[in-house]
Amino acid sequence: MKKLNTILIVLIALFMFITVQGCGEEGVGPDESSDDGSESSADVDTSVTADVSSEEGGDGSSTDVDSSTEKDDSSAGEKLSSENDDSSSDNTSSDESSPVSSDESSAESSSAPVSSSDYATEIAEWLGKLTIEQKVGQMIQGAWFNSPDINADLETYSLGSVLHASKAADGAGAGPDQDVGSWASTMEGLQDAARSTSTGIPLIIGIDAVHGNAFLPKSTVFPHNIGLGASRDADLVRRIGVATAEQVVAGGMNLTFGPVANMSQHEWWGRMYESFGESEEIVTSLTGAIIEGLQGSDLSAPSTISACAKHFLGDGVTSNGHERGDATISASDMEKHLAPYQAAIDRGVGCVMAGFTQVNGYRMHHNEELLTKLKDDMGFDGMVISDWKGWGIGYNSGDDGKDEKTPLTVADAVNAGVDMLMAADPHPDQVTYPVTAHHSQTYAELLAAVKDNKVSEERINDAVSRILRLKYRLGLFEGTDAGHSYQSNIGSTEYKELAREAVQKTITVLKNEGDVLPLDKSQTFVVVGKHADHTGLTSGGWTRYWQGNDGSGEEFKANPYATNIWEKLDAGTTILDGVKEIAGESNVTYDMAGDGSGSGDVAIVVIGEYPYAEWFGDEEPCIAGGDMWSDVCADSERGRADRMSFTGDGMLGDQKAMVDKYVAKGMKVVVVVVTGRPIPSDDIIDDSDAFTVAWLPGSEGAGVADVLFGEAPATAKLPHAWISSLEGLPVNGSDAAAKFPFGHGLTYDAK
Numbered sequence: 001m002k003k004l005n006t007i008l009i010v011l012i013a014l015f016m017f018i019t020v021q022g023c024g025e026e027g028v029g030p031d032e033s034s035d036d037g038s039e040s041s042a043d044v045d046t047s048v049t050a051d052v053s054s055e056e057g058g059d060g061s062s063t064d065v066d067s068s069t070e071k072d073d074s075s076a077g078e079k080l081s082s083e084n085d086d087s088s089s090d091n092t093s094s095d096e097s098s099p100v101s102s103d104e105s106s107a108e109s110s111s112a113p114v115s116s117s118d119y120a121t122e123i124a125e126w127l128g129k130l131t132i133e134q135k136v137g138q139m140i141q142g143a144w145f146n147s148p149d150i151n152a153d154l155e156t157y158s159l160g161s162v163l164h165a166s167k168a169a170d171g172a173g174a175g176p177d178q179d180v181g182s183w184a185s186t187m188e189g190l191q192d193a194a195r196s197t198s199t200g201i202p203l204i205i206g207i208d209a210v211h212g213n214a215f216l217p218k219s220t221v222f223p224h225n226i227g228l229g230a231s232r233d234a235d236l237v238r239r240i241g242v243a244t245a246e247q248v249v250a251g252g253m254n255l256t257f258g259p260v261a262n263m264s265q266h267e268w269w270g271r272m273y274e275s276f277g278e279s280e281e282i283v284t285s286l287t288g289a290i291i292e293g294l295q296g297s298d299l300s301a302p303s304t305i306s307a308c309a310k311h312f313l314g315d316g317v318t319s320n321g322h323e324r325g326d327a328t329i330s331a332s333d334m335e336k337h338l339a340p341y342q343a344a345i346d347r348g349v350g351c352v353m354a355g356f357t358q359v360n361g362y363r364m365h366h367n368e369e370l371l372t373k374l375k376d377d378m379g380f381d382g383m384v385i386s387d388w389k390g391w392g393i394g395y396n397s398g399d400d401g402k403d404e405k406t407p408l409t410v411a412d413a414v415n416a417g418v419d420m421l422m423a424a425d426p427h428p429d430q431v432t433y434p435v436t437a438h439h440s441q442t443y444a445e446l447l448a449a450v451k452d453n454k455v456s457e458e459r460i461n462d463a464v465s466r467i468l469r470l471k472y473r474l475g476l477f478e479g480t481d482a483g484h485s486y487q488s489n490i491g492s493t494e495y496k497e498l499a500r501e502a503v504q505k506t507i508t509v510l511k512n513e514g515d516v517l518p519l520d521k522s523q524t525f526v527v528v529g530k531h532a533d534h535t536g537l538t539s540g541g542w543t544r545y546w547q548g549n550d551g552s553g554e555e556f557k558a559n560p561y562a563t564n565i566w567e568k569l570d571a572g573t574t575i576l577d578g579v580k581e582i583a584g585e586s587n588v589t590y591d592m593a594g595d596g597s598g599s600g601d602v603a604i605v606v607i608g609e610y611p612y613a614e615w616f617g618d619e620e621p622c623i624a625g626g627d628m629w630s631d632v633c634a635d636s637e638r639g640r641a642d643r644m645s646f647t648g649d650g651m652l653g654d655q656k657a658m659v660d661k662y663v664a665k666g667m668k669v670v671v672v673v674v675t676g677r678p679i680p681s682d683d684i685i686d687d688s689d690a691f692t693v694a695w696l697p698g699s700e701g702a703g704v705a706d707v708l709f710g711e712a713p714a715t716a717k718l719p720h721a722w723i724s725s726l727e728g729l730p731v732n733g734s735d736a737a738a739k740f741p742f743g744h745g746l747t748y749d750a751k
């Protein structure tokens with residue numbers, strides 16, 4: 001099945017490419033439900049802007065609304081160009097409030113950016129002796145696995161950087177089935193090869209370590225950012241940054257493409273879970289905190305890596321939540337969208353990634369105004385990297401004086417302020433479909449543009465200075481591969497405990513009728529559903545592979561455990577494990593299929609989404625209107641209109657039926673939802689006794705059980721309003737359409 005999916009993906013990619021080529025382009029109200037005994041609508045009406053809490057009866061549950069509130073080889077083919085629609089909307093929320101418990105002070109106290117005069121002498125020397133070819137090469141990030149002879153390419157093209165997203169086509173080297181030592185030797189081999197080239201300049205090596213280094217086998221996978229947003233705990237997030245950096249250096253790499261520093265406000269966006277939430281305050285605070293953890297106070301320390309705040313700008317507020325879509329940001333809202341980036345810069349962030357988005361009609365890779373603002377006004381002296389061949393997507397609207405429909409070029413992006421070009425497509429000889437951004441191609445394009453005087457040497461020198469400055473700050477010229485000492489930490493008790501603490505702080509209790517929670521562990525339990533015992537499903541996208549699992553759920557429907565190599569992610573605990581640990585194995589049965597065959601006092605029914613990442617998770621790309629998605633959605637796993645429904649036989653199947661079966665048995669029913677975004681679930685909320693959201697907890701699912709049983713307190717608050725239906729999205733703050741407003745979350749103490 002996996003193979004078939006891969007073939008399908010490649011065919012779709014090819015079809016998309018041909019289509020694009022043919023066109024000549026490269027290219028969250030109040031819960032008023034009477035059965036939710038936990039709160040009244042009045043509680044919520046005043047929410048978000050005024051601290052509201054209503055004591056519950058029983059054991060003290062309270063409503064507390066915060067007021068202040070791999071890539072595999074085929075994936076490269078997926079990186080062909082896309083088109084955005086022309087529609088636009090301002091989805092920004094007026095609600096910015098939410099307290100973030102933190103050591104703001106600790107976040108502020110460290111890692112102030114060092115001066116951009118750092119290493120001025122060394123950089124000037126390099127600029128004097130590097131040839132223009134070598135300078136251009138420094139501006140290219142290739143894919144080590146997408147080239148027949150990467151070591152030779154390091155010399156031929158003087159590549160400044162490589163990224164990791166998969167393993168080599170021949171199966172060699174780092175990948176989900178190799179241990180950390182093999183990863184480190186692959187990456188260190190590349191680093192050694194770079195140091196042996198004529199320039200001898202070491203490499204920036206990047207990876208999408210967006211919830212821990214989840215590509216690394218046996219690594220501890222932390223909750224995705226949306227869950228961390230529910231925790232409001234900046235110090236926790238900082239500590240996760242520290243652990244993530246250690247998992248990255250252990251594998252021989254030195255930069256992560258994260259965090260997403262944007263407010264995600266549209267539920268249809270398949271990357272909502274990568275953002276900390278819908279509010280400026282949460283996103284700003286937690287962006288700063290994770291960068292502080294990743295980068296520490298000394299970027300050159302063996303344990304630290306560069307962060308890369310992304311995707312500049314507006315990817316959480318595109319029209320219809322389209323990945324690579326169009327965001328309209330008013331002048332008065334602009335500052336709040338920039339605030340998380342300012343927090344990143346204030347922590348000395350090494351890298352900012354330009355987004356695929358178009359903001360107010362200008363593709364971000366070509367948005368000289370905003371990229372200049374970032375560098376000149378906001379004080380960013382690090383490296384702006386493109387997204388995966390992001391310069392070639394679409395064309396400007398023409399409002400910027402360029403001819404309408406002029407395809408955008410590498411030169412346009414560099415002139416606008418992009419310093420490093422992510423050019424990681426396969427080598428043209430490796431695939432049967434045409435590619436446009438193998439590093440050799442992008443190198444040639446940029447070099448030709450410089451030689452044709454389309455890009456000035458001054459701009460090239462500025463870009464190379466920024467890249468070299470980051471390399472100096474990372475300590476790469478000191479020539480150590482000191483991450484080795486962190487290899488023994490992979491899978492350590494310390495990381496697992498941190499991840500479990502994080503899970504405890506992210507599970508959000510939305511309903512708790514009759515104070516069924518915290519559960520009484522002397523009772524008997526049936527745990528229901530495959531999400532209850534599957535760390536792959538609880539980890540979501542960007543786990544081992546680009547899309548996590550195939551993203552469709554079809555594979556799971558056919559045979560949930562068939563070919564999944566990360567059934568239990570090699571390590572980690574599941575929600576079921578946690579329930580058994582607390583209640584005792586003999587008091588717990590498991591009904592994986594959800595057929596109602598289990599029995600006991602309480603049913604813990606775990607339902608959820610299947611893993612997805614960019615594109616594949618978008619819900620509504622097929623909307624009529626003629627963008628390119630409408631051509632492929634009928635046959636594709638993308639854009640299935642049924643992706644966000646727990647009822648019916650669509651993408652998520654009829655998971656409500658699992659709840660119904662146990663309600664019909666007269667048992668108490670506690671629902672846990674594993675999801676990257678709010679999903680309409682009114683019926684399920686109505687029918688259950690307790691309704692909780694675990695977000696995408698990662699590899700330590702047992703933390704969910706800790707809160708269900710009161711081994712740990714319930715403290716989390718919604719980072720995004722919870723929706724009632726798919727009509728009228730986006731729903732944010734305390735919009736009347738919200739089932740539960742932003743900031744809602746029932747709390748109780750540990751027993």
Ligand code: BGC
Nearest residue numbers: 163165208257310387388614
């Ligand atoms: C995504 C980025 C990611 C990059 C490298 C892109 O397609 O948009 O978020 O960092 O690929 O994998």
